Amino acid sequence: MELNNVKEAEALIIGAGPAGLTLAIDLARRGVAARIVERGERLFPGSRGKGLQPRTQEVFDDLGVMDAVRAAGGPYPPMMGWEDGRRLGAFEMIVRTGPAPGTPYHDIWMLPQWRTAEILYARLRELGGEVEFGAACTGLTQDADRVTAHLTYADGSTGTVRAAYAVAADGGRSTVRKALGIGMAGETVDPHPLLVADVTLAGLDRGHWHVWQHAKGGVLALCPLAGTDVFQAVAQYEDADATPDPAPEAVRRLITERTHLTEAEVGEVRWASPFRARAAMAERFRDGRVFLVGDAAHIHSPAGGQGLNTSVQDAYNLGWKLGAVLRGGADPVLLDSYEEERMPVAAGVLGISTRIHRAETERAAKAGGEPRRTAEVHQLGLTYRGAALAVDQRQQEATLRAGDRAPDAPCALPDGTPFRLFDAFRGPHVTVLALGGAEPPAPGRASVRTYRVGGPAPDLLDPDGHIRAGYGDQGVFVIRPDGYLGYTADSATDRTAEMTGYLTRLGA
Known part of the structure; x- marks a missing residue:
């Protein structure tokens, strides 16, 4: 009002x-x-932060934008070194990993x-x-x-x-x-100034992230931005007292001076910004x-x-x-x-x-x-262990503890329909997961969803053992709305009041 x-x-x-x-x-x-x-x-016009880490992709999956993110972007290309107008060969900047049952998003997405x-x-x-x-x-x-x-x-x-x-x-x-x-x-990470810009270019393939490590004046990298017709240019200046010029003509001149590209091959400068790493x-x-x-x-x-x-x-x-x-x-x-x-x-x-x-x-x-x-x-290994909302009552040895990210796992509904734990977690609710016949407390509100894995009346089947591999054979787990384990116990027996109180703390 x-x-x-x-x-x-x-x-x-x-x-x-x-x-x-x-x-x-x-x-x-x-x-x-x-x-x-x-x-x-308007919205910020530059490329600046161009990499979405696997944990952020999980967040975007939950928020309902991951299909659009996948359609608009792409994987990081290998890097290609250049010197005196000749290719020095390709190399990888990142260690590439494959998908796993607990981590459906496994590599950075550009x-x-x-x-x-x-x-x-x-x-x-x-x-x-x-x-x-x-x-x-x-x-x-x-x-x-x-x-x-x-x-x-x-x-x-x-x-x-x-x-x-x-x-x-x-x-x-x-x-x-x-x-x-x-x-x-804080501190200055590097005294040398940098400039980042979004530029259209000809004369370079889009299958590599091109870098001139020994260019006169400082390192220059030109990265094709997935899903666009633009390259991101990042230039470092050897002279710590230099003042990078973000004017379009200055950016174009910098690229031609540090690479073999001609003036005709360096096109529109759509955005540019100088900065110092802090x-x-x-x-x-x-x-x-x-x-x-x-x-x-x-x-x-x-x-x-x-x-x-x-x-x-x-x-x-x-x-x-x-x-x-x-x-x-x-x-x-x-x-x-x-x-x-x-x-x-x-x-x-x-x-x-x-x-x-x-x-x-x-x-x-x-x-x-x-x-x-x-x-x-x-950022998949970030944890809130030891914080006030991480209540761990498990007595058995386990690598997964309260405060940790709750892993995904392929599983199935009782009728055999393929399902994933992330399907269960997706949404603004709190999730209670009960394994090995453990009986969770009855939720008092629609903001809590419970899933039994195993036992006489399971809500989820674990035919390939992926849930057990991630969570263990038995236990009760409260998964917060942000996908982290809040409360864990070997069994809900004699802990109903305690778990109900914890859910109330979460507003569930």
């Missing part, structure tokens, strides 16, 4: 990048119509950031949401009950939003973070009723493809918790778990990005090609 030019909202999201859009989608499917405002006049944002925005609109473009948050205060945000629109007019909660998804220079007085500590993290991810997600909370080197993915997963972690408080009747104390869980993850992932960046720089300087990136960048 709107009173005296003050608009009311349950949740206000500031910033419509991948993190803000992911959060808006997750809230919309929970019946929370968040208001999302974006300073820019999709330029602008296309990811388009797909997420389309999904948000399907769910009835919208983005207010040209609306900058210019001030923010809060009291015990609400957050008050002051907006300035592109036409010069102003407005005010009062919301129960606000989320800053407004990037590394976050206006909201600064307004809250939250510091950001690693930094906010000193806290929450201030009262305001939360930080994505680059507003942590800034990464682009090496390793961790920044966008960590941002999406921040939003995915926060979305179900806000929904549980606003719609599920959960105690607001549930929201304390966002910072508790995401700050250690962000710190660990920042370390991976920084280490990979420095290793690549050192390797390139020694003329050895780029180091291969292993499955550590896939």
